[in-house]
Amino acid sequence: MKRKRAWVNGLAIAVGAVVLGGGCSGKKAPEGSDGATEIHAATVKEVPLDPAAKEWNTARELVVELMPQGVAFPMLQKVTVTKLAVRALVDPNWLGLKLTWEDPSQSDALDVDQFTDAVAIELPVGDPDKTNPMMGSKENPVYIAHWKAAWQRDRDTHRADVQDRYPNFWSDGYPFVSGGHPYPVQESFQSANSRRYLPGVAAANPVSKLAREWPVEELHATGFGSLADHRFQDARARGKWADGKWQVVLAVPRLVADHANPRLPKGAKSKVAFAVWEGKDGQVAGRKQWYSFVDLVLP
Amino acid sequence: MAKVKNVQLGREMEYPYEGARPERQIAYVFDTNKCIACQTCSVACKTTWTSGKGQEQVFYNNVETKPYGFYPQQWDVKLLNLLGGGSWQGERYEGKTIFEAAEGSERAQGYLPEQAEYASPNLGEDVVAGSVEKGAFFQGIHQVWQFYLARICNHCTYPGCLAACPRKAIYKRPEDGIVLVDQSRCRGYRECVKACPYKKVFYNMVTRVSEKCIGCFPLIEKGEQPQCVKTCIGKIRLQGFLSRPGEERADNPLDYLVRIRKVALPLYPQYGTEPNVYYIPPVHVPRDFLGQMFGPGVEEAISTYRSAATDQQLLAALLLFGNTSRILHGFRADKTEAVGFDAEQKEVVRVPYTEPFFKRDFFDQKRKVYRLNVT
Ligand code: SF4
Numbered sequence A: 001m002k003r004k005r006a007w008v009n010g011l012a013i014a015v016g017a018v019v020l021g022g023g024c025s026g027k028k029a030p031e032g033s034d035g036a037t038e039i040h041a042a043t044v045k046e047v048p049l050d051p052a053a054k055e056w057n058t059a060r061e062l063v064v065e066l067m068p069q070g071v072a073f074p075m076l077q078k079v080t081v082t083k084l085a086v087r088a089l090v091d092p093n094w095l096g097l098k099l100t101w102e103d104p105s106q107s108d109a110l111d112v113d114q115f116t117d118a119v120a121i122e123l124p125v126g127d128p129d130k131t132n133p134m135m136g137s138k139e140n141p142v143y144i145a146h147w148k149a150a151w152q153r154d155r156d157t158h159r160a161d162v163q164d165r166y167p168n169f170w171s172d173g174y175p176f177v178s179g180g181h182p183y184p185v186q187e188s189f190q191s192a193n194s195r196r197y198l199p200g201v202a203a204a205n206p207v208s209k210l211a212r213e214w215p216v217e218e219l220h221a222t223g224f225g226s227l228a229d230h231r232f233q234d235a236r237a238r239g240k241w242a243d244g245k246w247q248v249v250l251a252v253p254r255l256v257a258d259h260a261n262p263r264l265p266k267g268a269k270s271k272v273a274f275a276v277w278e279g280k281d282g283q284v285a286g287r288k289q290w291y292s293f294v295d296l297v298l299p
Numbered sequence B: 001m002a003k004v005k006n007v008q009l010g011r012e013m014e015y016p017y018e019g020a021r022p023e024r025q026i027a028y029v030f031d032t033n034k035c036i037a038c039q040t041c042s043v044a045c046k047t048t049w050t051s052g053k054g055q056e057q058v059f060y061n062n063v064e065t066k067p068y069g070f071y072p073q074q075w076d077v078k079l080l081n082l083l084g085g086g087s088w089q090g091e092r093y094e095g096k097t098i099f100e101a102a103e104g105s106e107r108a109q110g111y112l113p114e115q116a117e118y119a120s121p122n123l124g125e126d127v128v129a130g131s132v133e134k135g136a137f138f139q140g141i142h143q144v145w146q147f148y149l150a151r152i153c154n155h156c157t158y159p160g161c162l163a164a165c166p167r168k169a170i171y172k173r174p175e176d177g178i179v180l181v182d183q184s185r186c187r188g189y190r191e192c193v194k195a196c197p198y199k200k201v202f203y204n205m206v207t208r209v210s211e212k213c214i215g216c217f218p219l220i221e222k223g224e225q226p227q228c229v230k231t232c233i234g235k236i237r238l239q240g241f242l243s244r245p246g247e248e249r250a251d252n253p254l255d256y257l258v259r260i261r262k263v264a265l266p267l268y269p270q271y272g273t274e275p276n277v278y279y280i281p282p283v284h285v286p287r288d289f290l291g292q293m294f295g296p297g298v299e300e301a302i303s304t305y306r307s308a309a310t311d312q313q314l315l316a317a318l319l320l321f322g323n324t325s326r327i328l329h330g331f332r333a334d335k336t337e338a339v340g341f342d343a344e345q346k347e348v349v350r351v352p353y354t355e356p357f358f359k360r361d362f363f364d365q366k367r368k369v370y371r372l373n374v375t
């Protein structure tokens, strides 16, 4: 049986969207292979990060139909990724979500005109029924785990550098660096003085990190424009692109001391929302396709 | 959107935020007639601020030859085409600004340059507007034209970059109007790169965030003019502060040149950001080209500029360019010299209207040599 969903906040946002240009009206109910409309996590001994692991076949798949984000600037006018398939697994410590979507192009480079493919999940930190799915609110913040193809590439090979995009790019040197041409950014920029010339790094911007343990960032938000990263990064992820498809596993710890994380004990009922960015089409920030909260049942 | 007063358009316009003019606005006057495209300014800026990895093709300051030089390629032509034209009714602009022309899904009309468009900052340098007639090269005044346009961030009163940033990572300092990208807050969305009509925000592919001219704020805070101004070989630049509209002071060189004598004009005012680098237009360039670039005040600005030789007050203001590293808050035209004052009204510079002229003997008696240069 298909169920019409309408949360108080979700409804208010939908009305706003019509006024502002029709972003998220007409949300279609998600569709499970067995007609379910919620995500029911299957229990395993250990949540695998490998999207190809056979354990994922034990979880049932729910497909959500993505909508253009049309409430906050900048908006997406038309979706280019239409569907996202979701499976969930739990073990005593982790909630794992495997997200699959079709994407004929693998976009994992960053440059002024190059944007990365990405996916994010959002969970309520406070009361799931009172949480605004569009970036939360002061009273009911949201938790976000954001995976990016560019970070996956960094981890699978090495931190992307100028020469990865422009192999013959020559520079005589940079202030206070060590070593020689091509002055790899992870090796030659060790001194504090050399890092002053990498302003984002010097300012400790998490986006500028030269080394990242996992290709995912944990964030929280209390409304539009409030996104902030967590001091302790607990989430893990692994993504793989093959045959015109991204398969990404995001693993969120069920119970950690970090109060900006959601608490997901045994038997918890929560919600999860999704966003997908297609790098090839210049999608970034609010230019995304998304799906609002789906019920999430955790054994 | 809020309604704000854009003094350069002679009307109100739409802007995403309420108007909040700073106490005083950092502003510059560039005399295009004096620029020689030596690029000293570009190098001074580059060595000071953008010599890191990922900034190789970033020029907070660049100098391009008009009409065929651009950095990034075609930046102004592309946006003019997107905006689709407009007209001036006297001092009032009747077309759409970047904010008014924005599509429903964004805050400002703009475009994101391709990487390759930054790769040849000197393309078009010294290319003139037409071909030179056979033999004309050796005869008197040339009939073709070009001029050098030095460009930095305009520290706009209504910045397009700031308006477009969904993160609110860009801010305008209330104390001096300098516009900055918070390097710890930016997430590299590049909405600002797209929205800045002057393409003066840059994406750094190594730090993965956006950067822009910081107006040399550490110098400004010490009462010093920025690097690009201090090092300018052609002495084409003066940096100071504009007062709020209606509060102009005739002894403030910026107020005097920009708002009172109107000898210096904003670049593409029709974009609507109220840019704060003001240009004395080149006197030899066709007026329709200049009109498109600097708005309706071109003819008057040029005729005022031409009168400087007999207008001592104006001459005094123009002679202050490039003669002190201190920021000038006041000036005075003495009988034989222009005098400049700092924020404490302390005299910091004196420039004679006429350079003293010395003529020496052809033969140097003391050293027993002939001089090659006697003046
Ligand atoms: S010139 Fe561009 S970068 Fe500078 S303040 Fe204006 S809009 Fe922002």
Ligand code: SF4
Pocket: B034, B035, B036, B037, B038, B039, B040, B041, B042, B063, B148, B150, B231, B232, B233, B234, B235, B236
């Ligand atoms: S230093 Fe001065 S004269 Fe030389 S290019 Fe720059 S603005 Fe022009």
